[in-house]
Amino acid sequence: MMEDVLDESIRMQETIVKTIEEYRFEDFKISHAEDFVNVVRNIKVKENQTDDALNLYKMSVLNHYEILKKLTDSITPFDSAFLEWMQTPVVIEILYDLDSSFREAAEAFAKAIDESDDLLALEAMRLANGFYGLTSAKDFGAIPGSTLSVLTKIAERVSVDRDYILAILSSKSWGLNTSYVFGNTFLRVFHETRDFSKALEAEKSQMKRMFLEPVKLQADIMKSYGFSSFDPLEYMQMYRKKMFEVVKRARNVHIANVVMLPTHVGDIGHHIGWQYYYICRDEMNMELLRVHLAFLKRNLRKAFEKGNMSNIFDISYFATGLSSLFLYRILWDEGFTAEMLARLFTERFYNWVMLRQFDRNVVSELHVNDFLDFTFRGQRLAEKGWKLRNFEPDFSDYDSSMLHAGELYAYPFCAITTKFATLMKFADMPCLLAPEPMSIVVLVNAVALNPEKPFAPVSICKNCATAHVQPVKCTHCISKDLKVN
DSSP: OHHHHHHHHHHHHHHHHHHHHHHTTSOOOGGGGHHHHHHHHTOOOOTTOOHHHHHHHHHHHHHHHHHHHHHOSOOOTGGGGGTTSSSHHHHHHHHHHHOHHHHHHHHHHHHHHHTOHHHHHHHHHHHHTTTTOSOOSSOSSOOTTOHHHHHHHHHTTOOSOHHHHHHHHHTTTTSOOSSOOTTHHHHHHHHHHOOHHHHHHHHHHHHHHHHHSHHHHHHHHHHHTTOOSSOHHHHHHHHHHHHHHHHHHOTTSOHHHHTTSTTOOTTBTTTBSHHHHHHTTSHHHHHHHHHHHHHHHHHHHHHHHTTOOOSHHHHHHHHHHHHHHHHHHHHHHTTOOHHHHHHHHHHHHHHHHHHSTTSSOTTTTHHHHHHHHHHHHHHHHHHTTSOBTTBOOOOHHHHTSGGGOGGGTSOGGGOSSHHHHHHHTTTTOOGGGTTHHHHHHHHHHHHHHSTTSOOOSOOOOOOOSGGGTSGGGGGGOOTTSOOOO
């Protein structure tokens, strides 16, 4: 089974990279994702797995693709931001219809939001003034400044069934319950009115709507940003019709897993989409994705064959760990460290807060924060001998690559940052270097093996890169010790 999951992971990543390479000089079309969709279509239930859990992901991807094809040939580059935020809201409303007690739990949570001015006012002020520094407003962990952190603190004040609380938090951990992130509404309204009370009330209203009317809220958010590629409500109505029975059949899957598995459809229009097409029109950037893929394939196979993997989560551990080492090796070769990047982006953040104090989006640093965490993990592994556990990666694909041909981009004797510059092209969009597709495959298969075990909200220490620049940040972190009643 582990070998099957490993094969699926590699096939997923490889298909996406090859699709980008094939279509990168064209305008993005939804149909470009056909090969990827076929990979998902061919994912099979394995020994001891339940297809009810697997289908929450699989059927979501297939239905998402078919609905998009019916609604439009393409989307605008800006609209791609919203494609993976329309599934969880629908699933939550389906669950409300199937289980009125879950709806009642959500209403109790909304009431707690109304009664948490002390907490929300403090957190809103901190975000407005950059108290937590560079952070990730939409993070799967409850790190300082994240929406999940705020929701987890509210959850401590709610007395309802623990499974429902886990589901509510899971929907903003690995789930994507609407594009709402805490602090954005507060900043916008305060910028417009300079009235703290109005800003706080507007923030509370949006947060409550996320649980009480998620589908309508998501459509309203998309329209507020000028989404024009198709009608969001029409998409969500079609998605509900196709997914209702899939969700209904998943009665033996923990509700915290049900709300987060269907949302992982971002490979269509996001990973396979405008942004990677444009990034990879530069041959050096395409080469980085090629080499990263070859590096992963070679070393994941090698680690598996040597017996370094004992469970399917080790596939994700090695995929992300190898990627971290790969990213850090690029930095290291040109004299950069992860700390340098963390300091650079931290200084940039505070300068930006002063420049645009109340006129900014709190989610802006999301991807950069992920990128910094990966490079910092790579540095820690490098300091321990460039190894993952006892496995020493083979860098031959990287060593023989075009990435070292700096003379193609600069005066030969002055090409001291060409690899760094190439890597930085992915800093705002590091998804495939993470590599997210592989992690999703592992997560889906893990849930299918143990559907009754809640896999979110995630309770781990992320060892954040920025905390090594601002160590006191850790005193405000609850990510490794979620207190869920």
